[in-house]
Amino acid sequence: MKAEIISVGTEILLGDIVNTNSQFLAKELASIGVEVYYQQTVGDNEDRLIKCFEESLKRSDIVITTGGLGPTDDDMTKEVAAKYFNQKLELHNPSWDKINLYFNKINKVPTENNKKQAYFPKDAIILENNNGTAPGAILKKDNKTIIILPGPPREMVAMFNESVKPYLINLTEDVIISKTIKVYGIGESRLEIKLQDILKKQSNPTVALYAKEMAVDIRVTAKAENEDKALSLIKPVIENIKSILKNSIYGEDDETLEDSVAKILVDKNLKIAVAESCTGGMVSSQLINYPGISSIFMEGCVTYSNEAKMERLGVKRETLNKFGAVSEETAIEMAQGVSKTFNTNIGLSTTGIAGPEGGTKDKPVGLVYIGIYINGQTIVKKLNLNGNRQLIRQRATKDILNELRLKLINM
Amino acid sequence: MKAEIISVGTEILLGDIVNTNSQFLAKELASIGVEVYYQQTVGDNEDRLIKCFEESLKRSDIVITTGGLGPTDDDMTKEVAAKYFNQKLELHNPSWDKINLYFNKINKVPTENNKKQAYFPKDAIILENNNGTAPGAILKKDNKTIIILPGPPREMVAMFNESVKPYLINLTEDVIISKTIKVYGIGESRLEIKLQDILKKQSNPTVALYAKEMAVDIRVTAKAENEDKALSLIKPVIENIKSILKNSIYGEDDETLEDSVAKILVDKNLKIAVAESCTGGMVSSQLINYPGISSIFMEGCVTYSNEAKMERLGVKRETLNKFGAVSEETAIEMAQGVSKTFNTNIGLSTTGIAGPEGGTKDKPVGLVYIGIYINGQTIVKKLNLNGNRQLIRQRATKDILNELRLKLINM
The missing domain is CATH 3.90.950.20 (CinA-like)
Known part of the structure; x- marks a missing residue:
């Protein structure tokens, strides 16, 4: 299953904020075996967003967007996604009730433009937002899916974990597990020579080098039907690397x-x-x-x-x-x-x-x-x-x- | 002038690291008046990278890539860019000498695969790397330009500031000058209220806030036909900000x-x-x-x-x-x-x-x-x-x- 991530929003396009949403989604998707070959960032612009959808859904099964679900007119991700799939938006009453409740709780009343956040295509799966006003949604047509998530990382992360991840895991068969070995004192190019036999044999598990300041991380990643099988594919490769690099290895995973x-x-x-x-x-x-x-x-x-x-x-x-x-x-x-x-x-x-x-x-x-x-x-x-x-x-x-x-x- | 940013590398695609390079470049390009409508991330893969170049150079004049200039075989950005422009790579001796010098200094010798980092198309403009081994380059064909930069942020930022920014400014007619005022102890939202009159009047110069860890940078940017005129636009705004924030300002520009x-x-x-x-x-x-x-x-x-x-x-x-x-x-x-x-x-x-x-x-x-x-x-x-x-x-x-x-x- 292939997915792409599209970050929508001028503040990312102009570099006002760092795009941590893409990193989070990329990592999560990899961990559940969804392949991501492209990420894109585009502004709040209908034409350009439509072109991104076209391009991405030509190559991939699923597009996940973040951002552009706010109450104002320049927020248009949901509207453009619905238009792309030729689906009409209708008021989704449970969502509108929830938005009203949200405002009641902070002793405020929603403005009329908040109502826009409660409109969805009739057949969409609505994703509740427990941390803000904008619900997300899963829109489908034929074999293609657009999953729209809010931009604020706190809302997006929670919605992904609560709703999107279980939804995707249900669709996938394999899990993907990674282990990292951390090396000090051997540069990337020298490591590649030392490990060339292992690196060349890459398929499952794959072995990749990541140069850090003064250090190199070696990541071994396996795909299998469950975690135990993935770990048993990783284990002999890690042992092999350890036998070659010995004391140059200072740690594993998050160890500094x-x-x-x-x-x-x-x-x-x-x-x-x-x-x-x-x-x-x-x-x-x-x-x-x-x-x-x-x-x-x-x-x-x-x-x-x-x-x-x-x-x-x-x-x-x-x-x-x-x-x-x-x-x-x-x-x-x-x-x-x-x-x-x-x-x-x-x-x-x-x-x-x-x-x-x-x-x-x-x-x-x-x-x-x-x-x-x-x-x-x-x-x-x-x-x-x-x-x-x-x-x-x-x-x-x-x-x-x-x-x-x-x-x-x-x- | 339109540009796009393509981040190349599996570690970004898989979410191992946050893409700070794109943010830096997006911000810098905006500050010198270069328009960016798309950012992309793609892995170290020839076919997909070629497709990104095609797509981007259809829409824009310039593509700036980061990453994929390392010594190993999966680093291929330069090779793919040259192939896309149908240009042959040749050994660039001054770059090879510089790589040798870099290794000599740390009492090591470069490996044969480091030599790959010194190959460039004959007509490329080579961008020296004063913080690592991989030089960058500017490749041109007809009216299209690909600028390739290394992935490590420290190397990329220095190379952009030293070589790419002046190159791009030369292509534009106006100069853009920025001055930064550095503030400690007042959060971004509170600053926004304190400076609301100044922030609302933004046009030339523009005034933008950039939240840092525990501090906020206020950047004042003016566009004019020469540096003196730009500075004279900036000066009264800076004085105004100083009169409001007084001792909360700890420095200017690069001062820590x-x-x-x-x-x-x-x-x-x-x-x-x-x-x-x-x-x-x-x-x-x-x-x-x-x-x-x-x-x-x-x-x-x-x-x-x-x-x-x-x-x-x-x-x-x-x-x-x-x-x-x-x-x-x-x-x-x-x-x-x-x-x-x-x-x-x-x-x-x-x-x-x-x-x-x-x-x-x-x-x-x-x-x-x-x-x-x-x-x-x-x-x-x-x-x-x-x-x-x-x-x-x-x-x-x-x-x-x-x-x-x-x-x-x-x-």
Whole structure:
């Protein structure tokens, strides 16, 4: 079964609002096995909307529209859909009663143009709106269906979940299930080479790569007659990918990099303290994203100045003088110092040149040292990062979290 | 001049990500007087993409695509666009050199499939990508134009601003100039009422509101035959808005809230230290976004535990026992303590319940106290914030920066 999504409304066409409705519908339709090959956005304009219906229903069985069900004259989605199917609108009394009730409840009376919202083709299935005044509807002619939903996301989402989803599930036979594997430290192109055998064999399940900032998501999607069968198709593919990528995988589905690190720290009860220079609080802030971190997160220090590095962390003045604040030696002393000061198992440190000023030939913008002290052992890593000040800081933050993760799982 | 936007990519089609690219482009195109009547989304599929090009270029002069420029085989936007125009792809050496440089910098070598990103039709205008590996391009045939841009928003936005916008403005006769005023602490609907006289008079310049997280941007846009004339249309409107909103305005154009605060601190040479509990490093991290902050940012402390609050900041045990860590009293002692410890003019503090656990009837999730000590005076403010853990922390961070800003400009 093929469907298309048509978003109707000038505010989306002109970019005044982000189209979250399309994303919601696309995701929901995929999850119940309805294929979507096109989405469109068009303004409140009869001619253009008619052309969209023509084009879409040539290619697909179902069109789902959002928007254009309001009480004013420029709201015309329902009227145009009925006209396209050559169906006449009649007053639907239960809907009109419901609109009256809605207004009574807020001590108001509906205006005459609200009545427009209660007109529907005689044979349409009316979709109740429990969050606003505009009912939706399912219009059918021959084998083609137009489902019209209101534009406000809260009304649309509720109406879809309550009425449209059950209606569509009834029409479909298969379910579609996805699992995501999350990878850090291997770029998209390199991943494609590593996984080329799996990627080429794509059919059911399919395997797709999605590049994120510094990371790649691998999504495995299967179609089957029920959830168990879909999961059993996915399982061996995921195991295969895991056997190839091993430790580069930091999580699954909604798990973040900081979640995966924080989880290990809490599970192993490893106390941690963080000393940050160029990242300026980002590493601590990421770790604290994880609820329950308080049992092992002892303290974070944003030691941006040399004085703070010496006084707070015990970095030696001679180290700073001889090697500079951005150096392997300083990163090591920061990591060791912060761990010692706060009596933790682990100390993290970052020091680097985030720019835009301050770079030299030897120490260019983007040079960052990250230090990790764990139970008596210290490692330090030199990074050369691209991007503006904020990106360099964000990338250094992700990199140290991933290095710590690798260290922890090998412990 | 009519344009259409085609978003290419399975991740948008399947609803994995929200299509912010279309919104950005729609808004930008409207601002320079390019008309957009349709937006489309299509997967990485040659036949369907060709059909989209056909349909769109029948109706419009220009098609702008986003996505599908990656190194892998399913990335095919450029190849399909060239095929549609019947143009052959050739290796563009400067682009290939640039890709090599990009990888060299991060101590990696490009894979053979990265080379695909450097192939273009001979006569295409190549658009440099300063934030990633995939260059964009402008392809032309007869009176029709296809502009292909990368999918990652950061790369796409920069490329549009640097190359595409000037190119399109050149094709139009008038110049369009925008100035943005940035407001914190007044919601969009309230702003609309405050500015209703100005908003109603919109024609040239137009005045539009754009709600951001916790803030609203007011964009004033004028169209005129040259920049000076456009600016002289904008100026009185901006002055009018400033006279109404006064201190609620924190900046103009690209200025961020943290920029505006940090700038005052540096100008007035006011030394600052930060003690964070629930925000866990976000306040420090935001301040350090500002280059040049090092002259006045003394130190940041992430004192997440009670022990850290006592040992590092001198918060009294009896205060924590009597009032709790999340209290006005603790926030005051944290702000005063961090300022005293690091000998600064200003001390900031945050303490709150970010959730999802830990809320009680008296102290629900979202309760945050922020403290500001400035030269002998301490203020504390109680916030009740909505949202998930991350949002509550981000909102508390923005709120304390704005409170500090208001304090500083009244000094």
